[in-house]
Ligand SMILES: Nc1nc2c([nH]c(=O)n2[C@@H]2O[C@H](COP(=O)(O)OP(=O)(O)OP(=O)(O)O)[C@@H](O)[C@H]2O)c(=O)[nH]1
């Protein structure tokens with residue numbers, strides 16, 4: 001018998017302290033005893049958004065006022081194919097409680113990975129912990145100019161994710177700059193990944209490592225610890241597959257648009273970008289000709305957000 005296809009709408013619900021609500025599945029249910037993001041199956045006549053609204057009313061007694069797409073995860077269970085259509089909810093009325101007798105709990109995002117979730121939930125937990133805006137630093141030789149440019153970006157955008165990309169610097173200067181960038185990021189509540197070899201994390205306690213697509217394709221296994229992020233640059237499905245094999249936590253996918261930095265690259269465009277994001281098994285940031293103004297559009301087609309070099313530079 002062919003496997004069933006199940007489409008589920010679920011929510012990452014945030015409170016004002018930045019915590020997320022999770023619920024425990026009743027022990028008799030499918031995946032019983034595991035924690036989940038509240039939600040449930042779509043009725044035949046419903047859109048994902050409508051199902052989300054109904055399920056959160058039924059399961060938690062809350063009324064959603066605004067929901068934005070977070071991530072869509074395809075996963076094959078032994079008995080079914082599942083599509084988890086996950087939404088970010090920050091505005092709702094009512095105080096959530098377990099209307100069906102299930103335990104519910106507000107948890108800090110950093111503590112989410114300690115809870116046992118169903119196997120399909122890995123990418124959701126990653127997406128919940130990631131910002132939507134990702135700045136890639138420009139090649140700047142002068143240290144003072146670097147500091148003022150990064151400070152400008154950090155002050156203009158809350159909770160940024162920053163990638164330190166400085167290919168023209170010597171190894172020694174890259175490390176010095178990484179320490180400085182980490183200090184600035186920590187002071188502004190931003191996260192930092194280093195574009196380079198995983199061993200850099202032995203020297204600098206940054207949040208993770210970003211691999212170029214070339215480094216991604218030649219890597220045999222993940223050598224970045226589980227409590228640090230591994231990300232990579234991707235441009236096609238083959239690279240997305242390798243990122244999944246390696247256990248990347250997220251990727252950039254480029255070039256979304258024409259970009260002066262890579263004039264010969266074949267532009268992906270929004271249509272193919274959406275298909276590739278749907279195919280990817282992890283959060284994806286659109287890159288290439290993108291600005292912060294593209295975040296909502298990128299999220300509407302299922303991406304985590306947007307990465308950019310230029311749009312964070314001072315005018
Ligand atoms: N709600 C929810 N379901 C999940 C998550 N992860 C995951 O694999 N699932 C799977 O999605 C499927 C649908 O979930 P559900 O049991 O909540 O559906 P429902 O609320 O409509 O309940 P019902 O079947 O009693 O009518 C289950 O097979 C469940 O194991 C998650 O984070 N949240």
Ligand SMILES: [Mg+2]
Nearest residue numbers: 038039040041
């Ligand atoms: Mg449910």
